[in-house]
Amino acid sequence: MVRPAESPSWPSRRPRRHLAAAALGGLGLVAAALTAGAVAPAASAAPAAAPAADGVLMSYVVNSKANPGQTRLAERAVRDAGGTVVQSWPEIGVVVAHSTSGSFRDDVVDVAKGHAVQSVGATRTAAVKTPADAAAQPRSLARSTETRSAFEIRQGVSATEVAPDPLEAQQWDMTQIKADVASDGSRDVTVGVLDSGIDDTHPDLAPNLDAKNSVGCTANGVPDTSRAAWIPTTSDHGTHVAGTIAAAKNGVGIVGVAPNVRMTSIKVVDDDGFIYPEYAICGFVWAAEHGVDVTNNSYYVDPWMFWCSNDPDQAAAKEAVRRAVSYSERNGVVSAAAAGNSNYDLANKTTDTTSPNDTTPAPRPIDAGCEDIPTELPGVVTVASNDQAGAKSSFSNYGDGVIDVTAPGSRILSTVLNGGYGLKSGTSMASPHVAGVLALLKSSHPNASPAELVALVRAQADDKPCPSDxxxxxxxxxxxxxxxxxVDALDATQGR
Structure with missing residues (x-):
């Protein structure tokens, strides 16, 4: 295992594209060049975006240059094209818009006359739900991990409820990454949990939850700081993730990887279990502007398991999310994300049979220009899952040059609703271990940049050779x- 010598910017031995970008100086600029350059296969022209039906309310992102003036011009183009501006992010040049016009994409570009609007894309294939639609569908708070939410089923997470005692003795995962003998982390470090909400009444989570800076992003990507917007409604997934990161060391239940750090609930999973691009954008921008140091992302952005740059809709939405992630990174946020649970080789993409998941999936060919986001975006730590024996979890995605580190993700004990505890399996469970270790690293290296923290978490990881596979x-x-x-939590707290 290579150790960083004197500087926390010690390079990883196998740089992925985002670490190579950091070495060239300027993660945001290089990432933009990568996105704009090597995206679509040279041999195939980008297909025309399928028009929406007139009268169907659809959601779009409209991308402009990242400054207030250009964003205002993009907003004007949206309105002149008959659309509605739902949310604007001038920090990254992204406008979220709704329209019932089937020609909205073309109309926005036409009225902008080549100015301000760089790209337009639908963020989903299903119609936007109206308030009446939402009211007609009763919401139910998940009471048992035996019944998985739609979100967990879509992400490939398995779950089982367990009795509350004994608890710490069952946390093999903490022993495996040496979190049980590591320091607890700093109260000055905050982890943003982009997920389905955190149960603020759970005795293991309440001590470390920053309610003041928590937010809901599922109202079409518009931030809502009311408690009702960021607590769980149909899934305990975020509550389970939060426990792994920072369940308090308080003599109750379990202990998280970094039990002394703070957490904010950034809810990006709606009641139907979807994480649309505008939700993720809201979450990353919120993290950037509200004191978050680390984010955990145990999901992929819907409705496409892979967002392809040769499709105009997918390319525009992927670019908008990339900008949000890059903006958070420029503001000091480092992010970990689950690699996915399809046992798929992310380095050799060929087909996708599961997308779009909000209407009717259809098999399609894919290639390297199609990415699982946010995990494959520049600057994000891509986390695979291993089991108690240290073997690759059967469900975990993999890929040479794509996976950064591995962490425990099979049958992980953590917090669930109503003060309970349960076992869940998935790369969703592996990623929060890494987010916790990144929080420990930020605690021991408070002046380290996100790129330096990424390099550290990789350099400190304990080598694991390939099995006979x-x-x-x-x-x-x-x-x-x-x-x-x-990942190695002990090394993270020893200042190496």
Whole structure:
């Protein structure tokens, strides 16, 4: 295992594209160049976006240059095209708009006359729900982990409810990454949990939850700070994730990786279990502007498992999310994300049979220009899952040059609703271990940049060689199953 010498900017032994970008100086600028440059296969022209039906309320992102003047011009173009401005983010040049016009994409570009509007894309294939639609569908708070939410089913997470005692003794995952002997982290560090909400009444979570800076983003990407907007309604997934990151060391239940850090609930999963681009954009921008140091992202952005740059809609939405992630990074936020639970080789993409998941999925060919977001975006730590024996979890995605690190994700004990505890499996459970370790690293290296923290978490990881599996390519130092290896919480707190 390579150790950083004197500087926390020690490079990873196997740089992914975002670490290479950092080495060139300027993550945001290089990431933009990567997105704009090597996106679509050169041999195929971008297909025309399918028109929406007139009279159907659809959601769009309209991208402009990232400044207030250009964003105002984009807003004007939206209104002149008969659309409604729902939310604007001049910080990143993104406008969220709704329209019932089937020609809205073309109309916005036409009225802008080549100015302000850089790209337009639908963020979903299903119609936007109106307030009347939402009122007609009763919301139910998940009471048992035996019944998985639509979100968990879509993400491939399995769950089981367990008795509350004993608890810490069952946390094999904390022992495996040495969190049980590591320091607790700093109260000055905050982790934003972009997920389905955090139960603020749970005795293991309430001590560390920052309600004042929590937010809901599921009202079409408009931030809502009311408690009702950021607590769980149909899923305990976010509550489980939060417990792994920072369940308090208070003599009750379990202990998180970083039990002394703060958490904010940033709700990006709606009551139907979807995380649309505008929700994720809201979440990352909120994190950037409200004191968050680390974000955890145990999801992929719907409705496309892979967002392809040769499709105008998908390209525009992917660019908008990329801008939000890059903006958060420029504001000091480092992010971890789940690699996914399809046992898929992310380095050799060929087909996608699950998208779009909000209407009718249809098989389609995909390639390297199609990315799982946010996990494959520049600057994000991509986390694979391993089991108690240290083997790759059967469900975990993998990929040489894509996976950064691995962490425990099979049958992980953590917090669920109503003060309870449950077992869940998925890369969704692996990613919060890494978010917790990043929080410990931020505690011990308070002046480190996001890129430096990424380099540290990879350099400190314990090497894990490939098993006798032809799908695993690489070396003991880096391979497609485990990346740079198993994250190490103890090293993170020893200032190495």
């Amino acid at each position: 032809v799908r695993c390519t690489g070396t003991a130092a880096y391979n497609g199953f485990f990346g740079d290896g198993l």
